[in-house]
Amino acid sequence: MTVTITYEGAIAVVTIDNPPVNALSQALRQALMEAVFTTEANETVSAVVLACAGRTFIAGADVNEFGKPPVPPHLPEVVTGIERAKKPWIAAIHGSALGGGLEVALGCAYRVAAASANLGLPEVKLGIVPGAGGTVRLPRLIGVPAAVELVTGGNTIGAGKARELGLVDAVVEGDLLSATVGFAREASQRPQPQPISERSVPMVEDDFWSRTEKAVAAKARGEVAPLRALACIQMASEADFFTASAFERETFLDLRGSAQAAALRHVFFAERAAPRPPELAGVVPRHIRSAAVIGGGTMGAGIVAALRDAGLPVVLVERDAAAVERGLANVNQIFQGSVKRGRISADVAAERMRGVIGTDDYGALADTDLVIEAVFEDLAVKRAVFAQLSKACRADAVLTTNTSYLDPDEIGEGLAQPERFLGLHFFSPAHVMKLLEIVPTETTAPDALATGFALARLLGKIPVRAGICDGFVGNRILKVTRAQAERLLLSGATPAAVDAAMRAFGMPMGPFEAQDLGGLDIAAFQRKAARERGETPFAPVGDLLVSIGRIGQKSNGGWYDYQPGDRTPQLSNAVATVIAEVAARRPQQTWDKTAIADAIILPMVNEATRILEEGIALRAADIDLVEIHGYGFPRWRGGLMHYAQARGLREIVSVLDRLSSKGLSDPACDGLRQAADQEHPS
Ligand code: 3HC
Numbered sequence: 016m017t018v019t020i021t022y023e024g025a026i027a028v029v030t031i032d033n034p035p036v037n038a039l040s041q042a043l044r045q046a047l048m049e050a051v052f053t054t055e056a057n058e059t060v061s062a063v064v065l066a067c068a069g070r071t072f073i074a075g076a077d078v079n080e081f082g083k084p085p086v087p088p089h090l091p092e093v094v095t096g097i098e099r100a101k102k103p104w105i106a107a108i109h110g111s112a113l114g115g116g117l118e119v120a121l122g123c124a125y126r127v128a129a130a131s132a133n134l135g136l137p138e139v140k141l142g143i144v145p146g147a148g149g150t151v152r153l154p155r156l157i158g159v160p161a162a163v164e165l166v167t168g169g170n171t172i173g174a175g176k177a178r179e180l181g182l183v184d185a186v187v188e189g190d191l192l193s194a195t196v197g198f199a200r201e202a203s204q205r206p207q208p209q210p211i212s213e214r215s216v217p218m219v220e221d222d223f224w225s226r227t228e229k230a231v232a233a234k235a236r237g238e239v240a241p242l243r244a245l246a247c248i249q250m251a252s253e254a255d256f257f258t259a260s261a262f263e264r265e266t267f268l269d270l271r272g273s274a275q276a277a278a279l280r281h282v283f284f285a286e287r288a289a290p291r292p293p294e295l296a297g298v299v300p301r302h303i304r305s306a307a308v309i310g311g312g313t314m315g316a317g318i319v320a321a322l323r324d325a326g327l328p329v330v331l332v333e334r335d336a337a338a339v340e341r342g343l344a345n346v347n348q349i350f351q352g353s354v355k356r357g358r359i360s361a362d363v364a365a366e367r368m369r370g371v372i373g374t375d376d377y378g379a380l381a382d383t384d385l386v387i388e389a390v391f392e393d394l395a396v397k398r399a400v401f402a403q404l405s406k407a408c409r410a411d412a413v414l415t416t417n418t419s420y421l422d423p424d425e426i427g428e429g430l431a432q433p434e435r436f437l438g439l440h441f442f443s444p445a446h447v448m449k450l451l452e453i454v455p456t457e458t459t460a461p462d463a464l465a466t467g468f469a470l471a472r473l474l475g476k477i478p479v480r481a482g483i484c485d486g487f488v489g490n491r492i493l494k495v496t497r498a499q500a501e502r503l504l505l506s507g508a509t510p511a512a513v514d515a516a517m518r519a520f521g522m523p524m525g526p527f528e529a530q531d532l533g534g535l536d537i538a539a540f541q542r543k544a545a546r547e548r549g550e551t552p553f554a555p556v557g558d559l560l561v562s563i564g565r566i567g568q569k570s571n572g573g574w575y576d577y578q579p580g581d582r583t584p585q586l587s588n589a590v591a592t593v594i595a596e597v598a599a600r601r602p603q604q605t606w607d608k609t610a611i612a613d614a615i616i617l618p619m620v621n622e623a624t625r626i627l628e629e630g631i632a633l634r635a636a637d638i639d640l641v642e643i644h645g646y647g648f649p650r651w652r653g654g655l656m657h658y659a660q661a662r663g664l665r666e667i668v669s670v671l672d673r674l675s676s677k678g679l680s681d682p683a684c685d686g687l688r689q690a691a692d693q694e695h696p697s
Pocket residue numbers: 035036038071074075076077078079090111113114115116118137138141144145146147149284287288
């Protein structure tokens with residue numbers, strides 16, 4: 016880490032160089048304090064530009080220090096030191112000014128940003144609140160509603176938007192440093208602006224706080240930081256700067272050591288480790304300059320959209336001309352949806368569509384680098400597709416299947432150059448969901464596997480390596496989720512109670528609502544296939560509902576009733592009757608929310624432990640990412656396995672034993688028992 020001071024005439028340029036992201040480590044805070052003293056003491060200096068070397072401005076506090084006691088100088092002192100300097104400091108922002116980085120910039124008299132820069136206070140995403148005046152200065156600069164949105168949502172904004180809000184004073188298209196030095200020269204001729212800490216907070220309407228609190232709580236779903244951040248901004252608007260700063264710091268320090276912050280930090284680091292698995296270190300992926308998707312249905316269309324969003328030209332292959340038209344229409348519908356939601360312009364949508372060639376001719380794939388097959392979930396159909404691909408594609412093209420439940424080793428049998436074949440399991444909708452399970456077969460070469468990870472990076476997805484078994488990592492655990500949910504119904508709980516309990520746990524949706532949304536038919540079809548393989552999947556109520564045509568929202572009824580055109584689940588007498596019939600003569604008990612969540616989540620932990628033992632997943636953190644990014648497991652709980660560790664494995668084993676003694680779950684597996692014993696040696 017270095018902080019250097021150079022001089023452009025009377026302008027001092029303080030340059031931070033602390034790779035990779037100029038995080039505010041203790042040494043950097045110390046060096047910044049010293050830079051304030053040095054520039055203040057130098058009479059020839061009239062203004063100071065604060066710039067950063069490398070890819071970004073200061074990206075925030077050093078997250079690695081959060082598990083340890085804070086060491087002075089603390090960041091609020093550094094920000095105050097900069098704000099109180101007699102010479103104006105001007106931040107030259109490129110890359111990201113995040114968290115403590117933005118707080119340092121708020122201590123400066125002015126902020127100049129490159130047009131490509133982004134700014135934000137993402138602390139809530141790490142389970143904390145800004146800790147160096149962010150919640151106290153920001154409403155003074157940009158007003159309360161904009162500050163609330165930035166701080167409680169934790170999202171970043173671009174330089175243009177920041178300029179509109181008054182967060183930055185100038186946006187620069189060309190050379191940022193020389194423009195900022197020029198800005199500083201002019202600024203040094205003018206009286207300094209009033210320090211932000213001395214400005215007042217604009218008033219808000221009487222009911223602003225109660226309204227906003229409700230909205231933030233509804234979004235937070237159990238996450239504490241957003242509401243605590245809101246309380247800090249409210250304090251900033253009602254108390255003086257010093258009282259509000261002390262309140263903010265106290266909240267920051269309290270949350271910094273919290274279980275939620277530890278969980279969110281765990282996810283932060285797991286997400287950054289995921290694209291670079293150590294077992295592929297040094298393996299060079301193949302080039303991906305073009306892609307093809309076979310099958311333009313639900314998944315194929317979503318995958319085409321994801322590839323186009325990442326800028327790759329795509330060939331979409333369907334069965335015949337009519338199917339090609341339908342496939343292209345499916346893709347277009349996705350882009351039009353993005354236009355409607357304001358995510359992209361109509362021009363961009365048209366450009367994305369222009370990059371898709373629809374055809375039923377495999378000859379169009381002669382020079383394609385990567386192919387993703389997403390045709391019907393049928394072994395014979397898929398094999399026929401790969402036989403065609405074997406003939407049509409270059410020998411080094413990477414060929415992949417998006418199968419959900421079939422065995423990729425069987426799909427790839429007989430393929431030419433089988434070392435370039437692997438599974439790439441996307442989640443629906445494929446252009447939205449972040450998870451990508453990457454499934455090597457027995458023959459997959461390391462560079463083909465690395466290409467799967469490279470594709471994930473290109474698409475902005477979270478890649479997780481999964482071994483071959485029924486459902487890979489995610490859907491194998493999902494089967495347990497669903498089976499447990501049905502077990503609960505047979506022992507006294509209702510679908511509405513189960514869904515409410517899982518929402519209370521932090522899931523975006525309960526298991527029954529989710530099935531109604533996606534359709535019960537897909538899982539029923541998979542159970543049928545499993546039975547044909549000799550397995551005994553457990554879904555007595557779900558099977559009966561499907562047999563009477565209740566397959567979810569698309570049939571106006573599944574686990575709930577639906578009024579035509581209305582997606583609000585209504586309690587269903589028909590379903591209650593089916594449940595009562597199946598549950599007859601089984602022991603009934605009363606279930607509270609916690610007991611329901613335990614009866615679903617803890618058997619999932621049990622299955623996940625088996626998945627780890629079998630090597631289907633390589634790391635517990637990978638399972639956490641699968642659950643968070645594929646199934647909406649609450650991020651603030653750190654994912655399934657982090658939750659299990661935090662909860663205590665011994666307790667989990669004892670709950671599972673209780674459940675299994677009543678026939679309500681499998682007993683704890685050996686691996687879980689051993690891990691529990693190691694956790695608390697008796
Ligand atoms: N502290 C420590 N390390 C950090 C870090 C931070 N705040 N931010 C990023 N890193 C590390 C990453 O772990 C990664 O390390 P690795 O190479 O060893 O895996 C490396 O920097 C690069 O990170 P990314 O892979 O994420 O790089 P990108 O270029 O994709 O993204 C970024 C850069 C946008 C800065 C992104 O890293 C990011 O969003 N970082 C988090 C920013 C943040 O949350 N800041 C707020 C911190 S809390 C705070 O400031 C409290 C204050 O109010 C007191």
